[in-house]
Amino acid sequence: MPQPPVPRESRVRAGIVPPYLLLRIAAAEEHYDVAADAARRSLLRDEPMRELRVEGAHPGLLPHEHTRSATTGRDHDVEAEGEGAPVDAAVPEPAPDRRISDAQGAESLPGHLVRTEGQPATGDVAVDQAYDGLGEVWALFERVYGRDAIDGEGAPLEATVHFGDHYDNAFWDGERMVFGDGDGEVFRGFTQSISVIGHELAHGVTEMTARLRYRDQSGALNEHVSDVFGALTEQYAMGQDAEAATWLIGEGIFTELVQGRALRSMLEPGTAYDDDVLGRDPQPAHFRDYIVTDADNGGVHLNSGIPNRAFALAAVELGGFAWEHVGRIWYDALTGGTLRPNDGFAVFAAATLAAARERYGDVSREVAAVANGWRAVGVEPE
Amino acid sequence: MEVEVVRSGGLAGLRLTWTVEVEDQPDPEEWVLLVERLPWSDTPPAPPEPDRYTYRIRCEPHVATLAERQVTGPWRDLVDRVRDVAEPSRRRADVGGRAAPAQPGAPDAEGPRTTAPSDPTPAPPAPGD
Numbered sequence A: 001m002p003q004p005p006v007p008r009e010s011r012v013r014a015g016i017v018p019p020y021l022l023l024r025i026a027a028a029e030e031h032y033d034v035a036a037d038a039a040r041r042s043l044l045r046d047e048p049m050r051e052l053r054v055e056g057a058h059p060g061l062l063p064h065e066h067t068r069s070a071t072t073g074r075d076h077d078v079e080a081e082g083e084g085a086p087v088d089a090a091v092p093e094p095a096p097d098r099r100i101s102d103a104q105g106a107e108s109l110p111g112h113l114v115r116t117e118g119q120p121a122t123g124d125v126a127v128d129q130a131y132d133g134l135g136e137v138w139a140l141f142e143r144v145y146g147r148d149a150i151d152g153e154g155a156p157l158e159a160t161v162h163f164g165d166h167y168d169n170a171f172w173d174g175e176r177m178v179f180g181d182g183d184g185e186v187f188r189g190f191t192q193s194i195s196v197i198g199h200e201l202a203h204g205v206t207e208m209t210a211r212l213r214y215r216d217q218s219g220a221l222n223e224h225v226s227d228v229f230g231a232l233t234e235q236y237a238m239g240q241d242a243e244a245a246t247w248l249i250g251e252g253i254f255t256e257l258v259q260g261r262a263l264r265s266m267l268e269p270g271t272a273y274d275d276d277v278l279g280r281d282p283q284p285a286h287f288r289d290y291i292v293t294d295a296d297n298g299g300v301h302l303n304s305g306i307p308n309r310a311f312a313l314a315a316v317e318l319g320g321f322a323w324e325h326v327g328r329i330w331y332d333a334l335t336g337g338t339l340r341p342n343d344g345f346a347v348f349a350a351a352t353l354a355a356a357r358e359r360y361g362d363v364s365r366e367v368a369a370v371a372n373g374w375r376a377v378g379v380e381p382e
Numbered sequence B: 001m002e003v004e005v006v007r008s009g010g011l012a013g014l015r016l017t018w019t020v021e022v023e024d025q026p027d028p029e030e031w032v033l034l035v036e037r038l039p040w041s042d043t044p045p046a047p048p049e050p051d052r053y054t055y056r057i058r059c060e061p062h063v064a065t066l067a068e069r070q071v072t073g074p075w076r077d078l079v080d081r082v083r084d085v086a087e088p089s090r091r092r093a094d095v096g097g098r099a100a101p102a103q104p105g106a107p108d109a110e111g112p113r114t115t116a117p118s119d120p121t122p123a124p125p126a127p128g129d
């Protein structure tokens, strides 16, 4: 592939656009911002709609949510007991505890605390996007899966924004989500995308539950789980069913100079971008194309395409809201205690099938869809 | 003498490679000093942090793999210097050319790895493992 040089000054200082990129600035604004803005509607305003949605399609959810209390704690297995239980008005509604810090362009953590729970918007776009996005992720985990925050016990959701100088990344450091502003040329700020915020928070959940080792197949599964809950956060926030969902991770993260829609496509891995500078999205969509590499902890961000597609195919086959069926099955598998840190694709696939049987019965559409998903990507559950 | 820095990982999984021919630099002696000062044998494996970068720094006969948070002090000096004088390449040597597809249910179908001997990373287990 030809390697168009990236002018150094533009890499170092945002705002200077290389001439070859100027040639193809798309006139189309795309719909990035529309999607992101819609997803950033305030948590409170969305709540009634969400509960209706959830209640309608999965009657077990709403009572379950209200049985959570100091006595039932975070255990998602209490759902059955909770079915039909009266709502106890004395139990306070759980709420997120968000804490957003600002690294002010330095690579030091945590930075200065600039917005805590309940405080009004700061006017700093990244701070407010992180705050709102964390609210959406918290809502998915708490309202759908009954998990209050990363640890299930309402611990603060910590994030740092404006990390580094034109820093082209976002990560989970074991305690907090960290977001760079991007270089302005390839990447915009990493708080632009709800799916990215959900992805980072989900790394924390995985660390607290299945502890999938961040290397090779278990690492690709760790990445996959983060993509799953990142995508579901966006779908839940926007009320999208599996058909309407984009299944993209990081939509809106690339600048308009990049020929691409997002970082990854869960439904069609390998198709998210095809750009002169970045090259083509290298994700495999089938196990026969599994990439063996030493880089990227054994290709964790590449091979995650394989389980991602299995998940998305199962969701589309079932239709409706993915967070209510496949999302629930995956959450059960992740938190069920059967997975071990070094487990690979086959064992994970089996765990999702077992979770589907447990929740929906041996002969159910859900079990069939999950089995079909794994079969389509060449993974044989064991 | 060639210095190569490969940055992989990151949320986007994009890989960048910077290469510097030390002899072509205006100050080759400084580069040699910098490289010799690096604690090549003192790079304990760090627990990976999800989505953080991994750096692989090579200057024959040395090679070191560092987590982003280990790239401090003289390592950081070197990486900053390399990034200052070299343009990154996005060549993906590992995609397409080195894929060793493992067949589900047939672990022995996994081909031999063409990894540099200096790399201790084991091949990922076939799904039957």
Ligand SMILES: [Zn+2]
Pocket: A199, A203, A223, A226, B011, B050, B051
């Ligand atoms: Zn990740």
